Amino acid sequence: MDVPQTVTAALDDRSVAGKRCLEAGAGAGNATAGLLANGAARVYAVTNDRDHARTTRRRVDDGGNDGDDDNGDGSADNDGDGDRLAVLEADLRSIPLPDDSIDVITAHGLCNVIDPAALSAIAEELSRVAAPGAQLVVDDYDPLPDGAAVGELFALENAASELARGRPALTFYPAAFLRRFFAGHGWKFQRERTLLEPVPWTESHVSAHADRAASMAAECPGETGDALSATARRLAADIGSESVGRMYGLAFRLPE
Amino acid sequence: METRPLGDTGHDSTVMTFGAIALNWLEQEGADQLVEHVLDYGVNHFDVAPTYGDAELKLGPKLRQHREETFLGCKTQERTYEGAWRKLDRSLNRLGVDKIDLYQVHGLEYDEELDEITGDDGALTAFREAKEQGLIDHIGLTSHGDPSLILDALDRIDDLESVMFPLNPVVAGKDDDEYDYEAVLARADEKNVGTLGIKAFAGGSWPPTDELPEADRPFANWYRPVTAPDEIRERFDFAAAQGLTSVINAGDPKLVTMILEAAADYDGMDEAAQRSLIERVRHDDSPVPEQLHH
Numbered sequence: 014m015d016v017p018q019t020v021t022a023a024l025d026d027r028s029v030a031g032k033r034c035l036e037a038g039a040g041a042g043n044a045t046a047g048l049l050a051n052g053a054a055r056v057y058a059v060t061n062d063r064d065h066a067r068t069t070r071r072r073v074d075d076g077g078n079d080g081d082d083d084n085g086d087g088s089a090d091n092d093g094d095g096d097r098l099a100v101l102e103a104d105l106r107s108i109p110l111p112d113d114s115i116d117v118i119t120a121h122g123l124c125n126v127i128d129p130a131a132l133s134a135i136a137e138e139l140s141r142v143a144a145p146g147a148q149l150v151v152d153d154y155d156p157l158p159d160g161a162a163v164g165e166l167f168a169l170e171n172a173a174s175e176l177a178r179g180r181p182a183l184t185f186y187p188a189a190f191l192r193r194f195f196a197g198h199g200w201k202f203q204r205e206r207t208l209l210e211p212v213p214w215t216e217s218h219v220s221a222h223a224d225r226a227a228s229m230a231a232e233c234p235g236e237t238g239d240a241l242s243a244t245a246r247r248l249a250a251d252i253g254s255e256s257v258g259r260m261y262g263l264a265f266r267l268p269e
Numbered sequence: 270m271e272t273r274p275l276g277d278t279g280h281d282s283t284v285m286t287f288g289a290i291a292l293n294w295l296e297q298e299g300a301d302q303l304v305e306h307v308l309d310y311g312v313n314h315f316d317v318a319p320t321y322g323d324a325e326l327k328l329g330p331k332l333r334q335h336r337e338e339t340f341l342g343c344k345t346q347e348r349t350y351e352g353a354w355r356k357l358d359r360s361l362n363r364l365g366v367d368k369i370d371l372y373q374v375h376g377l378e379y380d381e382e383l384d385e386i387t388g389d390d391g392a393l394t395a396f397r398e399a400k401e402q403g404l405i406d407h408i409g410l411t412s413h414g415d416p417s418l419i420l421d422a423l424d425r426i427d428d429l430e431s432v433m434f435p436l437n438p439v440v441a442g443k444d445d446d447e448y449d450y451e452a453v454l455a456r457a458d459e460k461n462v463g464t465l466g467i468k469a470f471a472g473g474s475w476p477p478t479d480e481l482p483e484a485d486r487p488f489a490n491w492y493r494p495v496t497a498p499d500e501i502r503e504r505f506d507f508a509a510a511q512g513l514t515s516v517i518n519a520g521d522p523k524l525v526t527m528i529l530e531a532a533a534d535y536d537g538m539d540e541a542a543q544r545s546l547i548e549r550v551r552h553d554d555s556p557v558p559e560q561l562h563h
Contacts, residue, residue, distance in 0.1 A: 015442060015443050015444045016444055017442075018442065018543075018547045018548055019544060019563050040561075040562060041560050050444070122561075122563065126561070207541040209541055209545045209548060210539075210541040210542060211545055212563065213546075213549030215549055216553075217553070217560070221560060221561050254549075256545065259541075260563055
């Protein structure tokens with residue numbers, strides 16, 4: 014299982030080996046893959062999306078079973094990854110883990126899919142499960158610069174989401190905002206680094222966002238939904254791919 | 270053009286090496302012009318092989334005219350003592366020169382081949398004799414085989430002074446050992462062995478021949494190269510930024526000028542941009558379902 018460079022760069026100054034870890038918002042299990050590769054004792058991949066849960070489980074099961082020591086560090090990753098991983102289907106606002114039970118938390122590409130109200134509730138919960146001295150890794154995107162073509166697609170995705178569900182689909186929080194936000198939840202800021210610049214929004218990303226916009230547009234009433242859906246498709250075809258913006262990585266630690 | 274020390278050879282190679290296979294698809298007059306063009310950019314390291322059609326013959330005239338300005342690499346796919354001697358003589362004749370600066374074992378692929386070349390009757394015995402006789406100056410090895418094989422070769426051949434291997438954002442994004450050419454780069458650096466990068470401009474495989482017959486391919490490379498100027502530039506920058514001594518151009522002569530321009534302008538690539546390129550290529554070719562994030 015290949016670990017994305019974004020995750021490798023986000024974790025390379027973090028102490029993960031032998032730690033109890035939580036990937037908050039597992040997505041495709043990218044951070045889970047990185048945590049396991051870095052020798053995590055246990056990874057809880059928490060997601061409320063059944064497809065994501067299945068993808069994460071499958072990636073870990075498919076990878077690392079070739080009998081090789083892929084890390085070259087003697088850590089056993091053959092046949093062992095499945096045992097070290099627990100995929101939990103749960104809402105991040107109520108994580109099914111006890112207080113003070115986690116040493117490393119990753120929120121890799123999580124915050125941008127969380128609206129401000131939910132973000133506060135999730136931050137409370139992350140602070141609750143984190144043990145004293147725990148590390149928090151927050152990787153996300155700065156707001157797009159004016160004129161970015163993908164910005165139009167994301168605006169449309171947000172419009173469809175607002176109409177269908179009453180909240181935005183995407184919120185690109187500036188690094189400085191999340192830094193102060195998590196500091197407000199008791200985390201001591203350690204460092205910021207640039208993970209990607211520019212951010213490559215490939216055809217695969219663009220079409221995934223267009224699909225999501227279209228599926229939310231389908232929940233909108235009548236003509237509006239149809240118009241949003243058609244526009245999403247057209248935008249995706251027009252944009253193709255675009256490299257723009259910045260993905261940053263923040264690291265925090267909870268006081269002992 | 271920036272130069273970097275080629276391991277312990279004492280030669281500083283330009284950050285781009287001219288892969289003279291490009292001459293194979295040109296008539297002699299065009300070949301002469303391309304060599305002058307490459308020299309105009311200051312490129313001082315040339316690489317050729319007897320298996321590149323008649324590239325050796327076409328390189329000959331301009332190489333002899335500019336012999337003092339060029340560090341000449343050549344190679345052989347022969348694995349035996351006799352075979353290596355025969356091919357070295359032939360290359361010297363075809364190139365029309367007295368000496369090859371860097372003579373390389375070409376395209377090592379199997380463990381048995383490493384055993385064979387390092388044996389008493391192996392190619393390296395011929396290489397060492399040729400070195401004593403002043404016919405070659407340095408010994409190198411090339412492979413696009415398993416990185417572990419190249420690592421073995423680095424450990425087993427004490428007088429190895431350069432290794433040539435693939436390095437690009439596609440392989441850099443894969444974690445499996447079979448793609449771990451970064452480990453080769455690291456070991457070569459430790460041992461102060463020069464590093465030459467190939468396949469920096471590989472975009473992927475050609476479509477199957479029933480979809481696109483070989484005769485209809487628009488480029489001579491056996492892989493599908495990236496061809497847009499911006500892509501060429503970022504691929505060059507990426508390869509050079511990994512720390513290779515020198516990056517070899519894609520073989521098709523139509524691409525050489527773009528690569529020369531990229532090499533002449535090279536001034537590093539920051540890590541976020543390197544990751545951006547790896548990430549982009551990874552998603553172009555990802556088995557993981559479509560993702561919203563990176």
